[in-house]
Amino acid sequence: MSAATYLPAGLPIPVPENDGLDKPYWEGTRRGELKVQRCKACKTWQWGPEWICHKCLSFDLDWVEVEGKGRIYSWERPWHPVHPALKGHGPYIAVLVELPAAGNVRMLGNLVGDPRQEVRIGAEVEAVFEPHDDARPPFTLVHWKVK
Amino acid sequence: MSRRSLRGKVAVVGIGETTYYRHGKSPDPEFVLALKAILAACEDAGIEPHEIDGFASYSNDRNDPSRIAAALGLPALRFSNMQWGGGGGGGSGAVANASAAVACGIADCVVVFRALAQGQFQRFGAAAPGGTAAGEPAYNAPYGVMSPAQRYAMRAMRFLHENRIGPGAQRAIALASYHHAQNNPRAVMHGRPLDEETYDSSRWIVEPWRLFDCCQENDGAAALVIVPAERARNFKNKPAYLVGATLGSEHRNAARVHNAPLYATSSFTTVAPQLYEMAGVKPKDIDVVQSYENFTGGVLMSLVEHGFFKAEEANDFLKLENLLAPSGKLPLNTSGGNLAECYMHGLELQLEAVRQLRGASTAQVRDAKLSMVISGPMVTPVSSMILGTEETVQ
Numbered sequence: 047m048s049a050a051t052y053l054p055a056g057l058p059i060p061v062p063e064n065d066g067l068d069k070p071y072w073e074g075t076r077r078g079e080l081k082v083q084r085c086k087a088c089k090t091w092q093w094g095p096e097w098i099c100h101k102c103l104s105f106d107l108d109w110v111e112v113e114g115k116g117r118i119y120s121w122e123r124p125w126h127p128v129h130p131a132l133k134g135h136g137p138y139i140a141v142l143v144e145l146p147a148a149g150n151v152r153m154l155g156n157l158v159g160d161p162r163q164e165v166r167i168g169a170e171v172e173a174v175f176e177p178h179d180d181a182r183p184p185f186t187l188v189h190w191k192v193k
Numbered sequence: 194m195s196r197r198s199l200r201g202k203v204a205v206v207g208i209g210e211t212t213y214y215r216h217g218k219s220p221d222p223e224f225v226l227a228l229k230a231i232l233a234a235c236e237d238a239g240i241e242p243h244e245i246d247g248f249a250s251y252s253n254d255r256n257d258p259s260r261i262a263a264a265l266g267l268p269a270l271r272f273s274n275m276q277w278g279g280g281g282g283g284g285s286g287a288v289a290n291a292s293a294a295v296a297c298g299i300a301d302c303v304v305v306f307r308a309l310a311q312g313q314f315q316r317f318g319a320a321a322p323g324g325t326a327a328g329e330p331a332y333n334a335p336y337g338v339m340s341p342a343q344r345y346a347m348r349a350m351r352f353l354h355e356n357r358i359g360p361g362a363q364r365a366i367a368l369a370s371y372h373h374a375q376n377n378p379r380a381v382m383h384g385r386p387l388d389e390e391t392y393d394s395s396r397w398i399v400e401p402w403r404l405f406d407c408c409q410e411n412d413g414a415a416a417l418v419i420v421p422a423e424r425a426r427n428f429k430n431k432p433a434y435l436v437g438a439t440l441g442s443e444h445r446n447a448a449r450v451h452n453a454p455l456y457a458t459s460s461f462t463t464v465a466p467q468l469y470e471m472a473g474v475k476p477k478d479i480d481v482v483q484s485y486e487n488f489t490g491g492v493l494m495s496l497v498e499h500g501f502f503k504a505e506e507a508n509d510f511l512k513l514e515n516l517l518a519p520s521g522k523l524p525l526n527t528s529g530g531n532l533a534e535c536y537m538h539g540l541e542l543q544l545e546a547v548r549q550l551r552g553a554s555t556a557q558v559r560d561a562k563l564s565m566v567i568s569g570p571m572v573t574p575v576s577s578m579i580l581g582t583e584e585t586v587q
Contacts, residue, residue: 053337058324060331068331094332094449120354120456122346123400128339129320137397140338142347142451152452156336167354187335 051176052156052189053138056131059178060185068095070109075186078175081109082148091149114173116143116190119152121165137161143171143190155189169193198471199289201586202296204425204432207238207418208544213381213535217312219412227256227308228264230414234304238418239429245418247272247300249291251283252538256308272300276440276576280341281485281531282460282569284539286576289438291419301420307540308414316410317341332450341487342407345571346399349490352457353401356504360401362511363489364392366525367405367532369516370486374529376555381411382533406489408531415540417547422586433547433580436563437472439464440576447573459494459570464577469500472579476500479579480561481524481549483542484570486531491570496523499567499577518556527556542566546580 062069074081083092085099086106098105120142127133139157144150157165158174171190178185211221211229219226235242242265248258249272258273272294276283284307291303311317320339330339338344352358371387374380387405395404425432442460446453455462469475476499484492493507501523502510510522518524528534528545535541546564548554562585567577 053335057337058320058326058330058334060335061325061327063327063331068328072331093452094329096449100445100448120347120351122338122343122350123397124337124343124346125397125399126342128318128343129337132337138337140336140343140347142351142456152450152456154332154336154338154451167351185335189336 051178052158054131054135057129059181059183061183067097071095072185074109074111075175075188076184079111080114080173080188082112082145082151083107084110091151093151093153112145112148114188115147116145116153116171118142118165118167118169118171119144120167121157123161139163139165141165141171141190153188155187158189158191199292199296199435199438200471200473201434201436202422203292203419204422204434205417205547205580206420206425206428206430206432207234207240208547209233209235209237210379210415210537210541210544211413213379213537214412215381216316216410216412219310219312223308223310223313224256226310226412226414227261227306230308230416231261231304231306234416234418237430240302240418243268244302245304246270247291247294247303249274249276249287249294249303249305250307251276251287252280252307254307255314272303279569279572279574281487281539282572282575284485284543284568284576285438285566285578286440286568286574288419288435288543288578289440289576292435292438295419295421303419304416305419305540305543306414306416307538309538310412311410312412318410329449342399342402345488345491346402347451348457348571349488349494350401352494352504353490355457356507358493358507362493362507363401363406364389365511365513365516366486366489366492367392368513370526370530370532372513372517373527373556374533377528377534380529380534381409382529401490402488405532408487409536411536413535413537415537415544417543431551432583433550433564434583434586436474436579436581436585437468438576438578439468439471440574442573442575459491459498460573460575461495461498461567461570461577464575465499468577468579474563474579479563479565481518481527481558482565482567483526483528483530483545484567485539485542486526487570495567495570499565518554518558520559524556524558527554527558539568542568550580550582
């Protein structure tokens with residue numbers, strides 16, 4: 047499986063919070079859906095997940111599927127491995143992507159492709175779902191690729 | 194904003210630290226380091242340890258004040274305080290909390306301390322293997338964003354991009370710390386100078402930060418003693434009066450998954466103006482600054498947010514000569530700071546700020562009267578403080 051994934055196997059496995067807050071997000075990624083919170087009362091987009099709308103303080107939040115299209119807001123290229131699974135792996139890129147269609151909320155993922163590629167803030171990117179079906183429990187990550 | 198203020202109400206009258214070690218190299222357990230630093234601060238103040246009646250710390254320091262009070266046989270414990278969250282961002286916050294307790298009469302003699310033995314316990318810069326991640330880490334760790342450097346690099350990257358700041362600005366900050374450490378025999382990097390070529394050819398930790406942009410990890414402990422201003426003249430050394438101390442962060446700084454509205458900040462956009470308001474001084478009045486270096490980009494943003502120069506002036510202002518004691522425009526991290534003295538989780542910066550007012554720094558700024566400490570950029574809460582000589586709080 048590791049050959050098909052951007053980073054080697056052995057990194058921490060993401061699981062929903064034990065109070066259930068972000069379960070809809072992680073379940074959505076398994077189906078290839080990118081879900082973001084939106085307040086039913088005032089329509090404010092909200093990410094990361096929280097139990098209350100930061101704008102109008104309503105607890106009635108919806109999980110809305112959004113198109114996996116955004117632009118790079120910031121990025122970094124880690125070289126020094128801080129986790130045993132990354133020893134000897136070499137550099138990789140993490141990007142912060144803002145989603146204009148969802149109130150410019152930001153999501154974090156890896157930028158697929160050459161890990162030494164030049165990265166341009168503002169570049170248009172689209173989501174790439176990376177299932178880890180053999181993990182226990184299984185999960186799906188959301189990466190980004192330059193359009 | 195409140196007119197109630199800590200200005201001139203308390204003073205730092207004692208400072209102490211252990212030998213500073215590379216991480217994992219302390220011969221003493223962490224608790225012993227804490228005790229030794231506290232006793233050194235008492236010695237410096239010229240007080241008996243029995244006079245201490247309170248403690249304040251930050252970042253979940255593992256050395257519980259009740260245990261310390263029992264170990265030192267204190268007659269009574271009146272204040273036991275932990276600044277919540279923010280790691281090294283709590284350094285000046287712990288001083289603010291201790292000062293508030295003393296100013297309001299909760300306690301009379303409070304020690305602020307921090308102790309770290311990263312050999313005995315886990316290192317900050319290494320992730321634990323395997324397992325699962327929930328909450329905020331679930332959106333970071335599986336993508337290889339785990340260490341503090343990885344966690345904060347994107348804030349600095351965005352700031353450098355927005356303001357067209359070149360690599361020389363961060364480099365000058367690193368060089369200033371190493372330069373000052375060469376005068377300081379306490380410094381772990383004493384005798385290990387850094388030049389531009391060595392910086393430029395050092396390996397990337399995480400772009401935009403090279404090895405020398407990142408703090409050390411160390412073992413050691415530091416402590417300082419805070420008493421009411423009216424008693425401050427009765428001690429061995431010249432008192433350093435608190436002129437102001439503030440903590441916090443701006444609107445929704447902790448919005449999850451890197452969604453802080455003002456992402457490209459060091460978190461001081463509301464804290465720094467409140468500090469100047471409390472202190473009744475302006476950036477141009479500050480003689481010397483100790484600014485917490487977790488990473489040089491954080492220092493850069495901290496200095497902008499504390500009003501020393503504008504972001505668009507960073508390339509011109511952040512030149513080595515401007516940052517050096519005794520006579521640079523803004524002498525910075527005059528003990529060597531987290532980069533080159535010791536990563537005492539920033540509390541070594543408070544001690545150095547006091548030394549500058551006593552005229553006892555190894556990189557002394559001439560006639561320093563107002564001495565600033567900026568704690569823990571980019572985290573939340575952050576904190577900062579200004580100490581001054583007696584005439585500054587008259």
